[in-house]
Amino acid sequence: MTTPDHQSATAKDLTYRSPLALMAGVLLLALAAWLGFDALVHGGGRTPWLALATLILVVPLVIAFTLRPAVFSGEDRLRVRNPFRVITLPWGEVASLRSGYTNEVIDNSGTKYQLWAIPVSLRARKKAARQQSRAQAAAKGEGRSSGPGPGFGIFGGFGGHDGPTRAETDQIMDDLRTAQERRGQAKSAQGEVTVRWAYEVIAPVVAGAVLLAVLLATG
Structure with a gap:
């Protein structure tokens, strides 16, 4: 179930996130911290190093898929924060918002972007x-x-x-469609679609995977 949160990137933006994903993320991070701390403090031999590498790999992934996803609906653009990318679409570039087994936004070029923060139930x-x-x-x-x-x-x-x-997520998609219809022709809602890779997530995941692979290979 996804609910709007008015604490967003700008004062006028509505933020949509999944409470279930947030709850799952907090629980998984707490479990990882408990197990990782125990292995780091009480583990012998190579165990602390393996635990450290695993934490470096797993923690960013948990954050990426649970705490990070969000959809920001503003006056002039839709910003989609997915696990590994941030997509900014001016409303004038949004061709449609489609609901099926997943919720997606499609730009004028036909490119599809999944809305991770608004899961279909x-x-x-x-x-x-x-x-x-x-x-x-x-x-x-x-x-x-x-x-x-x-x-x-x-x-x-x-x-x-x-x-x-x-359903709540279907109603959210209806609200986003209404925003697109209302603001799609506005002069300030025109521009180019931008996609930014989340290197702050990708870099530690790669580092953790490499470190873990080296430790396993040399063990």
Whole structure:
């Protein structure tokens, strides 16, 4: 489940991250720190060196795939922070935002970028579909229309949500599409798509892998 966080890169940006990924990252880092510290302090022979190399390799990977991913939606651009890259797309360069088994943004050249911070939940989609079906059945049974319009909505409350029940990440994608439609033609939302590799993640991973390979090869 992904939720918006107003603590973003700029004051006007909305930040979307996955709470489940953040929780998993914290737990994995705590486990790695516990096991690594124990091996470094109490290990004998080459064990401390192997533990150090493993930590150098594993910790950046855990951070990259759990704590790092985020999507920043601003007035003029969409910034996607994935495990190993940061993609900045002015809204004018966003051709579409597609939801399937993954959520993706596609630029005007046809290049696809996965939104790691907004994972698709098939379970949430099925739950939302069941809720919508129940609401429509209840509305039919009471002789009310479940579609948009004045009166009672699908939740049975006056002035409630008029649209269909949606999974949270699908609703987020709808919000991003709305932002693109609203700002896509703005003069300040034009420019080039930029992609920056996250060398601050890649470098320690490579160093840890090389060190671990050397230690294993010479053991």
